Amino acid sequence: MDVRQSILEEATRLFAHKGFDGTSVQEVAEAVGIRKPSLLYHFTSKDELRQAVLGDVLARWSDVLPKIFLRASKDEQFDALMEAMSSFFVEDPDRARIILREALDRPDELRALLATHVQPWVEVVAGQLDKGKSRGVVRPEVDTQAYALHVVAMVVSSIALLDSVRIVLGGEPDLATSQKRMMNELFRVARTSLYVTSDKPTP
Amino acid sequence: MDVRQSILEEATRLFAHKGFDGTSVQEVAEAVGIRKPSLLYHFTSKDELRQAVLGDVLARWSDVLPKIFLRASKDEQFDALMEAMSSFFVEDPDRARIILREALDRPDELRALLATHVQPWVEVVAGQLDKGKSRGVVRPEVDTQAYALHVVAMVVSSIALLDSVRIVLGGEPDLATSQKRMMNELFRVARTSLYVTSDKPTP
DNA sequence: CCTACCGATCGGTAGG
DNA sequence: CCTACCGATCGGTAGG
Secondary structure: OOHHHHHHHHHHHHHHHHOOOOOOHHHHHHHHOOOHHHHHHHHOOHHHHHHHHHHHHHHHHHHHHHHHHHHOOOOOHHHHHHHHHHHHHHHOHHHHHHHHHHHHHOHHHHHHHHHHHOHHHHHHHHHHHHHHHHOOOEOOOOOHHHHHHHHHHHHHHHHHHHHHHHHHHOOOOOHHHHHHHHHHHHHHHHHHOOEOOOOOOOO | OOHHHHHHHHHHHHHHHHOOOOOOHHHHHHHHOOOHHHHHHHHOOHHHHHHHHHHHHHHHHHHHHHHHHHHOOOOOHHHHHHHHHHHHHHHOHHHHHHHHHHHHHOHHHHHHHHHHHOHHHHHHHHHHHHHHHHOOOEOOOOOHHHHHHHHHHHHHHHHHHHHHHHHHHOOOOOHHHHHHHHHHHHHHHHHHOOEOOOOOOOO
């Protein structure tokens, strides 16, 4: 029904899979079922459409993240956090692809957006982890900021690259199975390298 | 001197930073200092140039990897392997960017190339790690294939995305320092989540 | 390795 | 939301 919304959806899909420069305004318009000039009435320029797509992804991220932090503020923090962040990207892998593409195409622009949408949250997590250090739960050698960043990057790239990379896992070409294996191992790596004991931390 | 080589170098640089679709044959020719039709004499099509660039990266990779494995076949395996793989991409970050871009743009094509250039080596490493399990050095819960894949992906994405992502690390905007911090933490995460004891493994 | 040129497609506008 | 159209640029070819 909402034209603007379906333009955004089709543009997200196409930009994620073919890139911004590899997608023409014509293609997006066709996917929506309107003519090119009609699309350009809603967004005025191709670049404005790109910014809207990126803004939409980051807005949803900024919307979902605080809720996660509130819900997970007691025990099981880590698992809840990991689970919620993963499902944000698993739910729509195009989000991961868009962000990876922007990081490659326009590092300066993305840097500014990450500073407002991601850095504060990494700071919060890093602070929590530092508290965990003094409680003796978190390994003292952890570089908490770099650690948090690595974990986010692993989630994003695991999901965005799974399609090309799953061949390396062995005989099975099944996408869902590969995803589960990668996410399981990712969780294990993240947990083991963070806590002093590999068991669940005592709250 | 060698025209073909300087075309490949400039194309690698431009494709890595602006993407294949974001770079025109004209631009590459200008960077080399020749005219467009002259470039198209050496490569006949833009797509052939792309394949040559990608093939060049993978050829260097296939060239350097066996040497690493021979050199590191005794003790200190892990550190030597990580160090060598990292320096392959640190030496020229455009390699990491090209591979990430191909994974996003043409997953099917890259899948085939990874199957021949990367999978066999992941299999070797995974086999070594499985031996480490029975010797009681490597944690039994490790999914060795998924683990190896995660480590490679972390190295590649750390280097390719560092420019956009380092803002999250805190006040310091220095690129070299951020790289060191990220690589140090990456090594620590990889080592800690692999071995039963966080100390160096007894050979 | 060059000049000259091709049809196709690009993002975007005029005007309704 | 449409038709009609714009100049610029695209990858690629002819011919030397």
